[in-house]
Amino acid sequence: MKIVITAGGTSEKIDDVRTITNSSTGRLGYAVGTAFLQQYADELEAVYYLHGTRARHPEHEKVIPVEIGGVADLQRELGRILAEEKIDAVVHAMAVSDYTVKEVTTLEKLRGEDPEDGGADPSGNKISSDIEDLIIHMKRSPKVIGNIKKWSPDSLLVGFKLLSGVPHEELIAVGTRLMEKNDCDFVLANDLQEIGADFHKGYLIHKDGSCDTMETNEEIADRIAQRVMTACRERSK
Amino acid sequence: MKIVITAGGTSEKIDDVRTITNSSTGRLGYAVGTAFLQQYADELEAVYYLHGTRARHPEHEKVIPVEIGGVADLQRELGRILAEEKIDAVVHAMAVSDYTVKEVTTLEKLRGEDPEDGGADPSGNKISSDIEDLIIHMKRSPKVIGNIKKWSPDSLLVGFKLLSGVPHEELIAVGTRLMEKNDCDFVLANDLQEIGADFHKGYLIHKDGSCDTMETNEEIADRIAQRVMTACRERSK
DSSP states (O other): OEEEEEESBOEEESSSSEEEEEOOOSHHHHHHHHHHHHHHGGGOSEEEEEEETTOOOOOOTTEEEEEEOSHHHHHHHHHHHHHHSOOSEEEEOOBOOSEEEEEEEEHHHHHTOOTTOOOSOTTOSSOOSOOSEEEEEEEEOOOTHHHHHHHOTTSEEEEEEEESSOOHHHHHHHHHHHHHHHTOSEEEEEEGGGBOSSOBOEEEEETTSOEEEEOSHHHHHHHHHHHHHHHHHHHTO | OEEEEEESBOEEESSSSEEEEEOOOSHHHHHHHHHHHHHHGGGOSEEEEEEETTOOOOOOTTEEEEEEOSHHHHHHHHHHHHHHSOOSEEEEOOBOOSEEEEEEEEHHHHHTOOTTOOOSOTTOSSOOSOOSEEEEEEEEOOOTHHHHHHHOTTSEEEEEEEESSOOHHHHHHHHHHHHHHHTOSEEEEEEGGGBOSSOBOEEEEETTSOEEEEOSHHHHHHHHHHHHHHHHHHHTO
């Protein structure tokens, strides 16, 4: 059995020294990887572990780490692995930027007011600090999760949805929509306001609408690993 | 003798999960701190070490670490320390963001075209991903370095200038302007294109226009520590 885990956050370059990063630490993805490796290592042939630059990967002989920068990296590497290997399950815990940098410009230029401001460095190396109002224009990035079942229809897919300070019903509804839209088999929904140093509420939504509730990072990880293994064994019967 | 070292990068929050970070690792500031502590610990009473969230601080009983988030944090903490303590030298190696986030909005709103887009979340928690074009409007941040000699005229000040892919003459000229503008005693000028895994070209510009050239991170750190100690001893005579 081969699985893919994505973890941590993507980072989008603004220039040579600045990036827009997601604050995701990759803690949950790391816990999921660890749960798989501690409990089901015998059944695992390989764990492709795609992680953001700030997220560490589990150290294990079956882990194949792949470092990911921006959304385009993730799209390319995940597409390549799913094309080259028969992957049984994808646990897509990575916080993927919804936006990528289209251009860096000035307020005047964007409004079409200033024909020759000359502020933003067109060479793209490092933005001059002489501009008063800097505009980072971002475009919606391609939804990588939407490609996973297209690339690999037989892979089991676990999606993740993180919101911040929404009512519980809304969190579950948004998670369910993510599931339906991307043909996920499970979705882990969670809310930033319910995550702390020693607790992490998580709701694992199933296709039939039922839902497992967990209280810690480790509980979430164990449950995901267990549900994925059970479903994969069921399929291979 | 009490010194302040700033290291690493500031990070500016866009929303609950996204930040604009400087890619600075704090490696140079760390090396400077280590050089001071290894060679002049006897003469040092305290090292206030202001570091970005991703930069580590030297572990030493004389180090007082202060974690810094955005530019406003740095301004406040540095101002406080310089007001409360008699600081002999400030080595300001931190990569301070030139811009802070003013607002996150949409292209239509910025152009005044769309009266009710409703895309960017006014609660500021987490930006909706339904917007096609997202605009991050940034304002020039206050130049913290410009305040250091105002807060503490008797402190020796080492400024840092990092550029990317400029001719050597320009690098030195820009470093010299930084020195003059902010009343620095030394400026370390360096260029991203001259920094690699095992080399780091650095030019320590003196007030008289002369310049020390170094080839590695450690050489730069040693030279800065040595020049600062010599100047401080000279002053206290």
